[in-house]
Amino acid sequence: MHDFEPKIVAFVCTWCTYAGADLAGTSRMQYPPNVRVLKFPCTGRIDPVFILRAFQKGADGVLVSGCHPGDCHYMAGNFHARRRFAAFRALLDFIGVDLNRLQFSWVSAAEGGKWVEVVTDLTERVRTMGPMPEFKELEHEELWSTFAEATAGKSTGLNITGDRSQVLNTPELKEAYDSIS
Amino acid sequence: MNAKANKNQLTSIEPAYYEAVTEAIRKEAVKILKEDTVVGVVGYLPGRRKGTATPALVTSVEEAEKLVFSPACVNNLSVYLTKAKKGVLKQGKVGIVAKGCDMRALAGLMTESQLQREDLFIIGVVCPGVYGFGVERTGTLTEANIARKCRECIVHMPEGADVAAGTHAELADLTPEEAEEMARIEAMPQAERWAFWKEHFSRCIRCMACRQVCPFCYCEQCLCDKNRPQAVESSPRPAGNMAWHLVRAMHLAGRCGGCAECERVCPMDIPLNLLNRRMAKELKELYDYEAGLAPVEKGPLNQYKEDDDQSFIK
């Protein structure tokens, strides 16, 4: 079995970070080959759904990188992105995603070195964390599995708020419920 | 204004209060219908069973005289103006009975150009709270039967209504359940948080009631119904469920006024309002923004400041 090689996806803007990564290349700097770069015009174009999708499709770490504040080629795209991702991070954190797998950075066209540093740090960090199982597992699970488990008395030990009998508030529903459990 | 100075430390809101509010709503509704100020009023009629109420669009004086307000008036009526009864706005000005949370939704919808203030006649209700689910509906509102969301309500008195029905009424010393629940989840180890939500989301049957009842899910085509490309798997499987609830929370961030209708209608008892509340808390902390307190030009995620927090960015 191979050692674990993390899959890292980088969403970058074309003007600053993509150019910074180009500079790392022309300067012949070295960094781990785990990263796949997806080019966007601007960090403002990057939808949180893309990050979600990347995790679902097997990414172990995601990097979002664009121009430093004030340097946006489109004036304000990175400012909007900054707010959007500040909110998205909070959400991921709340549902229990380890934020160490998600990195944001400003890398300018002149910062080849910083690109290498950011990519290397993230790759090595994720390597020590191991594969990200959460979203991948979901892909293979079927509906009702945990529900059936819970209702069959094999409780997951989690506190499910409210009393289910109130949800199933008609005899008909209750009957249906009983028939599946 | 000053809650502490309120001498009436109420432990219950008696039916008399609701009768008074009902009277005020009826009077105002009848008046604006008679005067042809509005083509109809969205409000509540008594439900068929005792202790219930049902949303309705009334267009005649006779019907308006039947309007009610009680703790059973749980529905957020603003949703009717962007969805089921959207067409009525084309015929003219519409009256609407609005509790604090309905008002927050209305303000948000005005912010998003979905409603125009001049198209509405808002009968604001000074609302002490509504019933929670599965509680005893005695006609009296107490700490025992008030809804979770109402325990942390910040808009009892709708600002910006045309008229207000009711006077100051608020239950004293309510403990915030949702905030506590949120703190409990935040305090969990990360893996446990994941397991908690995974369990909840796994049960989702994708009935889309949460979307249907939400005043802000007014898109004609939901991103989650799109299949080219398919960002969110549409069948009720755990992967798609997780994606759906994350997308939903993200789309409502900075917009949701906290009416918790999504949570109320969820047949699978998923604590959806916790997600909305968590996002609201974040945006309040980061950008000092609370959704729906008044119509604004731009929501928190549609604007920026040059010195916004970026401590999370390398």
Added chain:
Amino acid sequence: MTPGKKKLSYSYYPGCSLHASGREYDISTRALFKALNVGLKEVPDWFCCGATPAHNVDELLSLSLCAKNLSLADQVEGDLAVACAACFSRLKTTQHHLKEDETKRKQVEYAIDGPASLNKPVKHILEILAREYGLAKLEESVKKPLMGLKVAAYYGCLLTRPPEVPELDDCEDPSIMEDILRALGAEPVKWSHRMECCGANFTLSRPGVVLKLSNAILESARLAGADCIMVACPLCHGNLDIRQKEIKEAYGAPDSTLFGSIFGSDLPLSTTSEDRRDLPIFYITQLAALAMGVASQSLGFESVIIDPKPLLRDKQLL
């Protein structure tokens, strides 16, 4: 809740001078606030703020002194009212520094063994009178307008400087004292030396400097036709009042060595000796209390050197 409906009330930090050489400032402040029906509650167990010397010796000590006093003040409700310009400056400076400098804040908090109270609003009585009580209301409350009294309002160095700390008024061209004087019915004169330094605590170590600087201030006020000078700082009061006779002796004749002028002619800043009339020095609170109809006996006019009573009698204010 409109502020007008609730009785204004402050915690009060008098400072050492007001319990010693500047006692009449303390007395008149309390008398004035009582007359205006504004609450004033002395901070229990307060001690010296370090005044102007401490920060020259040990910055951390001076910050800690003020921080401790602020945390004592926190125990009393209401914004903190301060009358002494030096105390005001030090307390505000401490809050300003500690807000900006995390490390210092931690050191100070260690020293005083508790949190530094950085957000307790510290207000000079000038701003309480002009802004919180309000000029209009002040004018309404006047029982005995100070008609015909020409006053040189003297700010000194500490009240408005440095620009980012006191937030009291325009740093170099303030008007708050003049505004209050007008509300009291007095006539503020336009004069040149209202922002100059009186020599402050050099009064002990280098009295010559103080004589020179204070003389220039007194002369400038006389030239502008002032009957008296109004101050809001016990140190300024001391230098201008206690030293006034000495100044007269030292600078009796027109003096050409007053300023080291390297260009242009020397300034005839001294007027003729017959013009060297005594200038009573008033605290802002003395004048204000007088206008509010407080009995002059309770304003400490007896304990100053240049007797103000002849002037006040002359203007029919006694």
Added chain:
Amino acid sequence: MSRIGVFVCHCGENISRTVDVEQVAKAAGEIPGVAYSCDYKYMCSDPGQTLLKKAVAEHKLDGVLVAACSPRMHEKTFRKAAESAGLNPYLCEMANIREHCSWVHEDREMATEKATGIVKLMVERVRKGKSLAPITVPVTKRALVIGGGIAGIQAALDIADAGHRVVLVERDPSIGGHMAQLSETFPTLDCSQCIMTPKMVDVANHPNITLYTYAEIEKVDGYIGNFQVTVKHKARSVDESKCTGCGVCMTKCPKKKIPNEFDQGHGMRPAIYVPFPQAVPNTPVIDRENCTMFQSGKCGVCAKVCGPGAVDYEQTDSFTVEDVGAIVVATGFKLYTIDRKPEDSPIQGYGEFGYGTIPDVIDGMTFERLASASGPTGGKILRPSDGKEPKQVVFIQCVGSRAREKGISYCSKVCCMYTAKHTMLYHHKVHDGQAYVFFMDARTPGKGYDEFWRRAVEEEEAVYIRGMVSRMYQKGDKIVVMGSDIQVGVQVEIEADLVVLATAVQAQDGADLLAQKLGISYDKYNFYSEAHAKLKPVECATAGIYLAGACQGPKDIPDTVSQASAAAAKVMTLFAKDQLERDPVVAKVNEKYCVGCFACKKVCAYGAIEEKEIRDRQGNLVKKVAYVNPGVCGGCGTCQATCPSKSIELDGYTDEQIMAMIEAL
């Protein structure tokens, strides 16, 4: 089913040294939908490009992926090649396996695997790509210049000389601006009016220039190449078409004692006036605030004496709409007012200098008027209070400028030089006078500038004192200036007869409002922001709008004229084509699904999104939707990430393309 061609480049050995290019080409060939793949030594060379073109034809390819260097290097090259092979250029993409792969990795196996991975993703991008046609925007070859100072005049003349029509709009009754007020100019001391007035006349006489004075910009619609600008013509009360400029009205006007703004209030003018004798146009205007006819209805002298009957008391403000393709903003500056702190302004005043209360404390522009041969004193230096010749003059530099505590932290750039000039002018006119200058630094970068300053100090006997002034007060007929000399370390007091303050250069009043109308950005001091501090110093971020002169920041005359000519050159570049062609990477709205929440409009930095009404056949409003103006859209895609229903989409970076790439990870 798509037919994609993948072309893998060796780049000599740059790629093939670390990446097994043959292996990559082979793996690419196995991707479903890839109809052809190959590798070649130098893809960008002529034979390489020929190979690509041939393959497109032979294999009927409908998409091309070149796996080579960075698209920033050769995307244009290959897109052109694809285009010449009959393919839409936007169906040609590049996979960066050099900068992002072979150059940054050493392990051949892993680098090959990565290169294959990159190719796989990019194939998906090509597969979901769409043909795009360049967007063309017609250009109206007519320019608007806002502001008739030296910057606006220079820009207008340059553009007009190139054969394009220009509309020049000036707020005041005459063009000329601040430069017309100056006496002599540094560093050559040539007379400002002598070099300025001929240019003003050129403007008036130029067949390509339409001059609107006493007019303001009311509204700006449209976008680059197609602006519609509403100009408000303020009521002059004199019919410009009839007036001959004889001036009889001015001599007969009974109200003559109105302080003349042109002379900084130190000369007088009548109520019907031209600001100065060389004014262009030489048509008077009635100052209605001060005119007896307008105030009391009794007078009418000017109308009676006017031969051609040009005086028209009934005139009202009128409006015209000008179609222009480009706008040059040249609104100039104003001088810092050093009175007390103005209401609601973050800028602190200099009350301690007694400006406004001490009559002989004046600002630099007033000194210019005193020194000017056409000024109120006929060029004699006489102080305002008593008309005496001042023998000791104190000049103070950096009044307002470089004073963070007063709210302005920038350097006003021109004051060091004009103060040196003032000391010279003073010395030339008052031989026994002495000039003192309080200064922080003497900043003299510019051709001949330092020499000029040294001349003031060394030959013209100005005494420079390094230090600032703390206070001034009137004492008898003297002004006592209290300051410090920090080089000697002493306090200084000077009894001056006249004090001249070199007050800060500030943005014009209303600069922010004009910027909002134009949709351009400005800094916290209300100076307009250029698109890039170094490389786009005259362009605004808003396409089609250019900056000239001090409206962008303090500038002297040579810099202003240079920038004005540069802005004119930019306008000419734009006008050199009939149609603007631009990259079609712009957003489009799906009107069927757009519900008009206008979140996209709120986040658009370009103002490219408008509200569009959808009506049914009867004309009833169905809904309002967003509409993207492709001429204005910058192509950042922030709107798409913001749109909840994804009813707005950025061509070239569609969700479908991106999702497909993520699927292929």
